[in-house]
Amino acid sequence: MEFVATGLRFNPHKAGLGSVNEEEATRVIVDTSKGTEFYKNEERKEKLLEKRITEVTELAGTLTEQDKERIEKLVDEQFIVSWEQERDFSRVIVHLDMDAFFASVEEIDQPSLKSLPMAVGSTSMLSTANYEARKYGVRSAMPGFIALKLCPQLVIVPPRFHRYCAISNQIASLLREFDSHVHMSMDEAYMDITEYLKTQSGTIDDVVSKIRQKVFENTGITCSAGVACNTMLAKIATDLNKPNGQTFVQPDTISIRNFLNPLSVRKIPGVGRVTEKLLSSLNIISIQDLISNRSILFHCMKRKTFKFLLQSALGIAPAFISDSESRKGMSRERTFKPTSSLEELRKICESVSELLSSDLEAEDLCAKTVTLKIKCSDFSIRTRGVTKCFFIYRYEQILENAWKLLLKELPVEIRLLGVRVNGLVPRSEVLTQRKNSLENFVSNTLKYKENNADLMYEKVKDFGSLAPTAWSLFRENRQQNEKEPEISSTGVCPVCLNFRSSNSCLLEKHVNFCIERQEHALKKIPTNSGKLKKPRI
């Protein structure tokens, strides 16, 4: 077959796809995609990848045999020895993966689907496929219309996320019996059963079988499991015995090496098809190759990538996911028929911003950074971000920031619009901070603009639910003390709450700057009608 871009090749890395004719499936995908903007974009991406490959192979070519020996010694002494000393074999981690989860749920609810090739999703995109459909090369993240070419009798069922969530929650509560801190996403779970095992007489394999049996008896869903001393190994192990099976990796260096060495680098979670191709250009195909070519890895990769790849190859990873890990950002995006109409884009931007502000509201968060994402009609992606000097959460604030970023990109034909927020902080914390700064805000820092009621109104508005309080405090203060406007020595900027200074000139300068930024940002925002009426002074 002619040369095919990496992203267009049939991807066999999924349970149940082993028997598929890879070349034939790739041919169908290519024939269906050829000439489309998607195809052209894949070709563009492929060219960039080829460039990276040329650079990395040239770099590898500069190493002499003596260099390699020297670097190997350094890697062994400086890195591997200390990593090995820090290994933790003490935990027993179980990774559970529900077999073709969405499809299994649909089969339980409609048993007639069981014998048919079936996938959950739409003609645009599939979420998952049952094992019957996988025999034809149909898999998750495959467009439905291509899947139908591979398997014309495929039944595509629309997703019912509420139903999947309900069953996922049910499974999570079952698993809490074995680990009260279980980490459950929609269709997979990580458990630390070290403590639970101490209360049991059976082997690890017995206990894991019991867990899987319990899930099956209560939900009808089969699942696969991997058991090892850390989450990464457990996850790789799960993949080896799918569906409805389990794999245990003994917690010692030799067993771990024997388990990992023959596997493809692609089995490492975090190594996708691009990294796989990049590594294969360096003749690194298996995990064993990663270790034996550690000098090349050290020479050609960035430090973090080198560390990640070599540690993964050695089976070294954090034992478990920390409980304290919190969410870093949230986003919403929508794909639609490509358009450059300002009116249509505004409506989409409004609806995406509204969803995002509801998400922030639901988790009581506010954010510092707003990022706009657009996918143009040629499938190229642009992101544009802005970091504010104050926290935002209101729909209008998100919308106007995203919209301004979008206006700068026009004219352009767009097929996807997304908005993301980062720098998340609990809203209650910010409100408490604001509340604490209200006194300073009113009695000191803003005195110098006290006669400008309109400006004050705009300023106060940013206090959100505290705005009426801020306003009345301002008015009260204005009446009580009209003579001596002065800047407090306890200076916290009431606008951004980040800047602190005991230097009153500096503080005033900063507050002025912040207010101007705010006014600029607030200019086009409609007032919060009903909640805060503009008072007359």
Next chain:
DNA sequence: GGGACCTGGGTAC
């Protein structure tokens, strides 16, 4: 020189 920020890209599910 280092940190923060911005943008693009890779990956998982």
Next chain:
DNA sequence: TTCCAGTACCCAGGTCCC
């Protein structure tokens, strides 16, 4: 008929500012 998603995280490289 349909014609490649949505959410989240991490890393790398560039720029700017102190």
